[in-house]
Amino acid sequence: MRVVLCGYYGQGNAGDEALLVTLLQMLPDNVTPVVLSANCEETQQQYGVETCSRTSIWDLWRTLASADGFIWGGGSLIQDVTSWRSPLYYFALMALAQRMGKITLAWGQGIGPLNAALTRRLARSLFRGCTAVSVRDRQGAQLLTDWNIPHILAPDPVWALDPLPVEGLDRLPHPRIAVVLRPHPQLTADRLQTLTQALIELQQRTQSYLLLLPFQPKSDLDIAQRLHQALPKVSEIWIGDKGTHGWRDTPSESLPNRPEQYKSIFSQVEMAIAMRLHGLIMAAGVACPCFALSYDPKVTQLMEQFNLPGWELDQLPENPSQISQTWIEFYQHRQPLTPAQLEGIRSQTMEHQQLLHRYLSPNCKKDS
Incomplete structure (x- = not known):
């Protein structure tokens, strides 16, 4: 057929x-x-x-x-x-x-x-x-x-996606935090600057290494580069089967990560902060604690359905320290979905x- x-x-x-x-x-x-x-x-x-x-x-x-x-x-x-x-x-x-x-x-x-x-x-x-x-x-x-x-x-079919191992993560320092941001009218220049400062404070307080994941490079890469420039020695953009501290002038030289590899990456970090729906689903699906930044009703529905913490972008606090403190408390007391919850979700999927x-x-x- x-x-x-x-x-x-x-x-x-x-x-x-x-x-x-x-x-x-x-x-x-x-x-x-x-x-x-x-x-x-x-x-x-x-x-x-x-x-x-x-x-x-x-x-x-x-x-x-x-x-x-x-x-x-x-x-x-x-x-x-x-x-x-x-x-x-x-x-x-x-x-x-x-x-x-x-x-x-x-x-x-x-x-x-x-x-x-x-x-x-x-x-x-x-x-x-x-x-x-x-x-x-x-x-x-x-x-x-x-x-x-x-x-x-x-539930969204991606909950059932089988992860694919990715090489190179073992060389990166611990602990690790994954960050998935994307452009959107609600992510204004001021809000991006606020989030950037909050990430700097989060990194300093947790001594973590940030993995910046542009899920759609042609649109997300610019934000990832800005974050990396603000955190040059403690962050890495991950794309194209290997991480890079900067980025090539011609990113088309290699294929982007398979989506299953992103799911594997989330299984090897301590926390994920994500705007994109499937970034949250992939992370939560491998028991990675997730913090959502919602720009769309579909993300808000996911937060409500699975009790994921987060903010609507248009309600994001203006004080970076308030954001970073919330993230730090979540990092310290993070609770991923339990094996029983994940098995139930996968079964429904x-x-x-x-x-x-x-x-x-x-x-x-x-x-x-």
């Missing part, structure tokens, strides 16, 4: 790549995946899969026509906050797959926000036309419930896999 996997793949975002890897890990053995990618060569090299350019109309048509199934592969694909064009792209492909009579699965979705009436109508119609749907949070589940669309609710096997295994039912 050939199945097209559609998501924000090949864009260099570790969170979306983690969703792709988890999806590949969960697919039944009889499935041959075809990944729609913005960087087909890199996706092929990283994962050994067949690919199709996500922007070539002819290739997309031909690939869908020759496939048995189509999957929206996790993440916040269906939202119109960052761009109104983005959901229309995913809508168009799902509509085409449904019109062709393919098995269509919306898998591990984080739905919304959907502010425009048009995107809400299209989303409702296309989710209703799917063979099956799974969502990752209560907000998406409530929306589908309101629309009377059957669905499965389970496997419902996403059960959906895939139910509809894509050799004797699957093909009725919607």
Whole structure:
């Protein structure tokens, strides 16, 4: 069975790549995946899969026509906050797959926000036309419930991502703290300066070594470099299979870390401070104590669901010492998720896999 996997793949975002890897890990053995990618060569090299350019109309048509199934592969694909064009792209492909009579699965979705009436109508119609749907949070589940669309609710699939060992961490000093920041309008220059000063105080009080992890280098690297410049001898930017105290002029010389490697990195630090949703999920998933900085409802929902400490960015204290003292107290009394909690989360997450096997295994039912 050939199945097209559609998501924000090949864009260099570790969170979306983690969703792709988890999806590949969960697919039944009889499935041959075809990944729609913005960087087909890199996706092929990283994962050994067949690919199709996500922007070539002819290739997309031909690939869908020759496939048995189509999957929206996790993440916040269906939202119109960052761009109104983005959901229309995913809508168009799902509509085409449904019109062709393919098995269509919306898998591990984080739905919304959907502010425009048009995107809400299209989303409702296309989710209703799917063979099956799974969502990752209560907000998406409530929306589908309101629309009377059957669905499965389970934790984000990345909770089940298998870690991949990474070389070189053993040379770094202990203790270690991982930091995952990303640009966002709420992370103003003043707030970034406040966080930087708070990190300096945290490092001095704990004598820790900071691992700066740009999850999407083309957007996150500038912030990581600024933090490294403020902490030049006690921090390191980690990307491209090895850490670097500075950064090469041509970061494309090597492939970025596999997403599974980030999960392994989090297993070897004492604490993580993260904005990105999948940074928090990967860290919490290996029992790393996490402190969240929320810029988005999906991060806030994660904090509430798993009782993770943190701040909304627009409510960040203005005093760096207040922030650093909160971090220091958390560092001293940190409590990760327990093995029993993690086992329960992973067990629930496997419902996403059960959906895939139910509809894509050799004797699957093909009725919607």
